[in-house]
Amino acid sequence: MYGLSQLQRQLAEFTSSLFDEGFLDDQFNELQQLQDESNPEFVVEVVTLFFEDAERVLNELANTLALDNIDFKRVDAHVHQLKGSSSSIGAQRVQKVCIAFRNYCEEQNVEGCLKTLQEIKQECSLMKSKFETLFKMEQQVFACRRLG
Amino acid sequence: MAMALETQFHVLAVDDSLIDRMLIERLLKTSSFNVTTVDSATKALKFLGLVEDELRNFESSVASEIHQDVVDVNLIITDYCMPGMTGYDLLRKIKESKSLKNIPVVIMSSENVPSRINRCLEEGAEEFFLKPVQQADVNKLKPHLMKSKSKEENEESLKNKRKDMEEIYSPNKTRLRCSS
Numbered sequence: 001m002y003g004l005s006q007l008q009r010q011l012a013e014f015t016s017s018l019f020d021e022g023f024l025d026d027q028f029n030e031l032q033q034l035q036d037e038s039n040p041e042f043v044v045e046v047v048t049l050f051f052e053d054a055e056r057v058l059n060e061l062a063n064t065l066a067l068d069n070i071d072f073k074r075v076d077a078h079v080h081q082l083k084g085s086s087s088s089i090g091a092q093r094v095q096k097v098c099i100a101f102r103n104y105c106e107e108q109n110v111e112g113c114l115k116t117l118q119e120i121k122q123e124c125s126l127m128k129s130k131f132e133t134l135f136k137m138e139q140q141v142f143a144c145r146r147l148g
Numbered sequence: 149m150a151m152a153l154e155t156q157f158h159v160l161a162v163d164d165s166l167i168d169r170m171l172i173e174r175l176l177k178t179s180s181f182n183v184t185t186v187d188s189a190t191k192a193l194k195f196l197g198l199v200e201d202e203l204r205n206f207e208s209s210v211a212s213e214i215h216q217d218v219v220d221v222n223l224i225i226t227d228y229c230m231p232g233m234t235g236y237d238l239l240r241k242i243k244e245s246k247s248l249k250n251i252p253v254v255i256m257s258s259e260n261v262p263s264r265i266n267r268c269l270e271e272g273a274e275e276f277f278l279k280p281v282q283q284a285d286v287n288k289l290k291p292h293l294m295k296s297k298s299k300e301e302n303e304e305s306l307k308n309k310r311k312d313m314e315e316i317y318s319p320n321k322t323r324l325r326c327s328s
Contacts, residue, residue, distance in 0.1 A: 034175065039174065049170070083258070084165060084168065085165060088165070088280045
């Protein structure tokens with residue numbers, strides 16, 4: 001059973017790694033600043049919403065790209081949305097892949113789009129598990145603090 | 149005895165993205181603004197009472213005044229890229245409206261397009277924020293609101309001064325006036 005300071009150090013190190021590895025950027029700090037006693041779950045709420053939204057958009061994208069006559073404007077609109085929301089929460093790697101996707105979209109390169117779609121799915125999945133770990137660690141710190 | 153009044157400014161935030169609405173709402177509330185969020189420019193116009201004016205199909209200053217009393221918005225902050233009516237269209241409609249044109253409008257966009265920025269500023273937007281909008285951006289809003297507020301107050305006091313002057317110095321009017 002870890003003590004508080006160990007849990008805090010673990011949390012700090014993990015958070016640092018997320019920034020170092022480019023998963024998160026400064027915008028995530030801004031998000032955390034908006035959380036306080038009056039809105040203690042703000043970050044979790046926004047992040048949860050992001051992944052719900054992302055799942056919907058990724059499904060839409062898969063469907064739109066599966067059609068015979070691909071509406072690239074529509075595809076681009078979806079990716080633009082995902083790029084925006086990932087940028088808003090500081091999910092940097094997801095945002096970057098979205099930018100790459102949009103380039104393929106502009107070229108109307110179906111293969112490129114399909115390949116990048118898979119990449120976006122992977123990045124989202126990875127980001128999600130990172131967040132789950134982060135939130136779990138935060139909960140542990142919080143619980144330990146309450147007991148101590 | 150001077151009373152310190154806490155001016156609570158009311159901001160209308162327009163964005164089709166739920167996450168961005170959550171963000172801007174938190175940012176604004178942290179700065180002690182009252183916030184109303186809507187997810188489209190059309191809903192914004194409805195909230196501002198402008199749709200009512202258009203339905204009547206003439207510049208009804210009476211109708212606008214009524215709406216001004218009921219809906220008191222001190223600043224509008226809107227996303228640029230929205231399906232249907234864009235933030236730019238919304239900006240234009242507001243600036244074309246007699247009742248709303250003095251409300252400061254701020255545009256937000258995820259895309260850094262200089263021609264877009266210039267267009268918005270030329271159309272009367274006070275500021276153009278690049279997304280993601282941050283605390284530092286929101287901190288820039290208060291001066292625009294204070295400027296509007298003091299401009300409003302100056303116009304009011306100027307109007308009243310003029311009225312007073314007319315009453316004192318008008319030679320043809322009788323002292324006693326009947327209130328209508």
